[in-house]
Amino acid sequence: MxxxxxxxxxxxxxxxxxxxxxxxxxxxxxxxxxxxxxxxxxxxxxxxxxxxxxxxxxxxxxxxxxxxxxxxxxxxxxxRLAEPGAKLAKEEGDEEPVACCVSIEEGPMRIMRTLSDPSVVPLGGGIPNSDLLPVERLNRMLATESRRFPIQSVSYTGPRGTQRLRTQISKRSLTYGCAFSPEEIVVTSGCVEAVTLALQATCRPGDTVAIASPVYYTFLHAIQWMGLKVLEIPSTPREGMSIDVLGYAIRNNPVHACLVISNFNNPLGSVMPDDRKRELVELLARHDIPLIEDDVYGDLAFGPSRPVAVKAYDEQGIVLYCSSFSKTLAPGYRVGWIAPGRYQRKVQQLKSLFNIATATPPQLAIAEFLAN
Ligand SMILES: Cc1ncc(COP(=O)(O)O)c(C=O)c1O
Structure with a gap:
């Protein structure tokens, strides 16, 4: 000391x-x-x-x-993590949630470097075992779709991505309580791009993002590089983010966006119960604060149905729903999507400005895979 x-x-x-x-x-x-x-x-x-x-x-x-x-x-x-089942209410004498700058210089880069090292079990990222992925079918489809659409496969798509893939994503959105039309979806290079587009669309440098803490480290890195501040809201492995503390934090701090990993959270594994999801949207809608929802793990549910998205309760378009096929089909294809609600135009502009469009061949292959 x-x-x-x-x-x-x-x-x-x-x-x-x-x-x-x-x-x-x-x-x-x-x-x-x-x-x-x-x-x-x-x-x-x-x-x-x-x-x-x-x-x-x-x-x-x-x-x-x-x-x-x-x-x-x-x-x-x-x-700093509360015990499972701990009371997640703000109490007299509790530490005040205070917005702060993020500084995590080397950590994420070190984790990324170990991803290609076969001697390291990569617990830092949620990386599916390739034995569980439909590797052969997908790669075959990549080849056949490129042959079937030779010109399209080497061309840019519009900034929203291929119509066929957006239609498939739109059909599957019913499984998590949404009903996106293909026009409401922007295809991205993975979920991380979807979340960073959402942060850019909703915040300016110096703004504050309320995050359910702990959070996937890449998002902290993105927040740091965008010059944003974070307001850490405690979470438990059972219920995810404390809505009570979030409400208190919003009343006492300017909050410009909120970020949650709603289902099978990384790193906690929490799934927000449905009534918490509804309360979260209602609270944020009352304060007109956008919610960036990362649901990249939602499809990994066992059993007959998967948990609904927070977006399912969104009546005012404040939720920017982000996901990808990285955990279920092929992380290396880099195909994800965002349904940005009322931030659609902004997200589309940003996508087109910084990336033009997501690579076409993996979109064609995944669309064909889902259609079959
Ligand atoms: C919560 C969360 N979101 C997003 C990602 C990355 O998604 P993508 O590879 O589609 O960009 C990960 C990867 O570990 C993650 O844990």
Whole structure:
């Protein structure tokens, strides 16, 4: 710990001063979740204060949920994630949700580099095992469709993508409670492009995005590069984002967009219950805040039906629904889509400006696969 000097008693009680210093080191990431903080005796020596004062400081940190005492072992930084089933309501004394800039320089690039290393199990990304994918059929279709439409397959599509694929996506949208027309869909290069288009369409640099935390790291990277701030809203593995805390955060901060991974969340695995999905849309609609929904894992459900999308409850077009075929058919084909609701025009313009259109042959192959 860097704070070696003696603390002079100031305006606030000594124990609060110490709690603030240690809490500050936790907030700035010097001590990370799971780390052991200095023992009571060590800190009392280091800061030249009594053991009782440090005990009081640690009790304060424990009360506000920053650290936990482990019997016979000491004090440890608590995970920011609430326990499964924990009450997800904002309570007196809880930490205030505060918007902050993101800084995660090297992490995502390091994870991306390991993706092609066969000796590493890539737990950082949700990558399907190729044994589970219809590899042969898809690749055959890629070849036959390119032969069947030789000119189209080497040409640009319009910025929305091929009509045939959008029709297939539109038919399947019924399975998650939506009924998109092909005209409402823009084909993208994967779900990540869909989400980044949605962020660009709804936010300007300096704006704040409320995210269900923890979130897929690539989105934090995108948010950082776009010069946006994040407001972390706690989530549980059972229910996903806390709507109660989100409501509190919106009342006390300017929020320009909200981002959730609604079904089989990465990394938590949570599926938002239907009534939470409805509450989320109603809350955001009341404040006219767009919701970016990533439902890239929704089709992986076992059983007769898959969970509905948050978008199914959207009556005002505030939800920008994003997904892809990366988890079910072929991550390398880079085919995803967005149904941007009332942001359709903006998303289409951005897609055309930055990417012109998604590659045509994989769209033709996936459309044929789905049609059969
Ligand atoms: C939540 C989430 N969204 C999107 C992606 C990537 O989707 P795509 O490959 O279609 O861009 C991942 C990949 O791990 C993910 O976990």
């Amino acid at each position: 860097e704070t070696t000097g003696r603390i002079e008693a100031g305006k606030q009680p000594l124990y609060e001063e110490i709690a603030a210093r240690v809490g500050g080191l936790i907030d700035q990431g010097t001590y990370r979740p799971g780390d052991r903080i200095p023992s009571i005796r060590a800190l009392s020596r280091q800061m030249q204060v009594s053991v009782n004062t440090v005990m009081e400081a640690y009790a304060r940190l424990e009360n506000i949920g920053k650290v936990e005492a482990r019997p016979q072992s000491g004090y440890y930084v608590r995970s």
